[in-house]
Amino acid sequence: MIPKGENILHGIPAAPGIQIGKAYLYLRDIERVKEEKIIDVEEAIENLLFALEKSKKELKKIFNLAVDKLGSKRAAIFEAQIMILDDPILIQKIIERIKTEKKSSDFIVHDEISKYQKMMIDSNERYMTERSQDIEDIKNRIIRNIRRKKWVSRITDGAIIVAESISPADAVLFNRVNAKGYVTDFGGLTSHAAIVARSLDIPAVLGASEATININTGDDLIVDGFNGLVVINPTNEQLEYFNEKIKKLSEFDEELAKVKELPAETIDKHKVKLMGNLDFINELEVLINNGAEGIGLIRTEQLFDGLDEFPDEDQQFDIFKHIAESMYPHEIVIRTFDIGGDKVLPFDVKEDNPFLGWRGVRFLLDNLQLLKPQIKAILRAAVTKNVKMMVPMITSIKEVRRVKEIVNECREELEIEGKDCCNKSDFGIMIEVPSAVYIADDLSKEVGFFSIGTNDLIQYTLAVDRGNEIVSSLYQEFHPSIIRSLKKVIDDGKANGIEVSICGEMAGDPIAVPILVGLGIDSLSVSSYSLPRIKKIIRGIEFNIAKKLADKCLKLETEEEIQELVKKFYKNHFYDDVSQIFEDLNDNNGTD
Ligand code: PEP
């Protein structure tokens, strides 16, 4: 049991792992300025020049670091900021105003740069609006330096990031500066930020409300992503406790390394294809090293995140080809862009209910200029014969048929354009909306495979926002409606001879795996770092017993009963000491 203390916050265990480190409070805070008269104009100008020089030095350092970690394209933001610091017209204007108006330099800087920003925002162009945020950054930096405040760089290496919320893009950015962990006030288990944290193997506790109030930059923190705990300035006893846990974890990792080369099959030789999800290109190596038998989900919207524009056909082709060749002969499943929802749309569209709005296939069918190049890139990459295509957010047969028509059009156009293309690219859909579950029988006659997206299926079946911590206890993987939906989709798919996979986070949940195997799932696709752990579980269970477990779960009425039954199953039938380690890592919220 964790040594008690007032210094423990509880949140949602969003990405596993334990880390100890220094906190970095990531607040998009604004320096407040007052309109103040000054007496010493010389001093004000001196302060300004000092601040400009210091800001430039800081930014140059950040720029060099960013080029290293993010590549020159992303680092260009900082280069643009440096240019502002060098803008003679702007600087001259500020100096003139200090002299004539006799107002403090921070006020004039604020006023002048804000004018700049306002122009950008008023332009109503998304790109300019976003850039205005970068200007905010530079404005605050200069003001802080005028006040000779110690600037805590936004890019603190190796810190545990504490924020109100983080976007998927923030998560990537912080990873590139070696963030050790994430703690947020808001956010849920299957929010895309959480998924990103898991794919990057960074422990995360989300929805720990008031984290940003209770934690300061520089505090010592322990993040326990298994149990959703954050310990602020831990006592020696608490540190000792968690260091012991970290030691156990690394022993556990050594244990897991042994299964990497072995097949994902149950004790009684029932095979489950165990694949990985790919969100970032640098995960490819981890997937290969962790023995993935293919990639069951490539989130293309995530893969190309960070580019200023949508990638063209050739850019996409290059990367798909690279992935296909690296994984060969294992298959890869490329999902067409799933934008909308909590993944930002490329246009300025305000929707009251983005998750019920212009998302996934709906958005793509309305934007063929994005869909067609992507389909062509996939078709061209498919010459290696291990490439499949998948479409997200399908709710009707009509959508499936329309996409298939477009695929055929693309094929024809490719032939005309004389490019390589495979005529039989496998075509599948995600089952992640209840309507698709109900019509799974019809859908399975139209497509080559199903991949169940439990993250969305749970959200849409239970009407619970997947990213909202207020209702996170209602977001239940083991709700009987979910288990029964899975059963229906698997059975309908099998009856029509197509493969059924699960690529939502549930596939990587140790408690869910025996049920999924027992329901007869053909393959699971999990985050790269979960692969060995899930394989170890599959190899430790008997298919026959898992089938009985699934049958029993299908008859139960509450999520608690289902979870209880799986726990009992682990106790009675798991023929491996790994279950002990799971128990050690899981504190059952045992802090009180
Ligand atoms: C899902 O919904 O389960 C899924 C895998 O897709 P995403 O998480 O990208 O919405």
Ligand code: MG
């Ligand atoms: Mg989804």
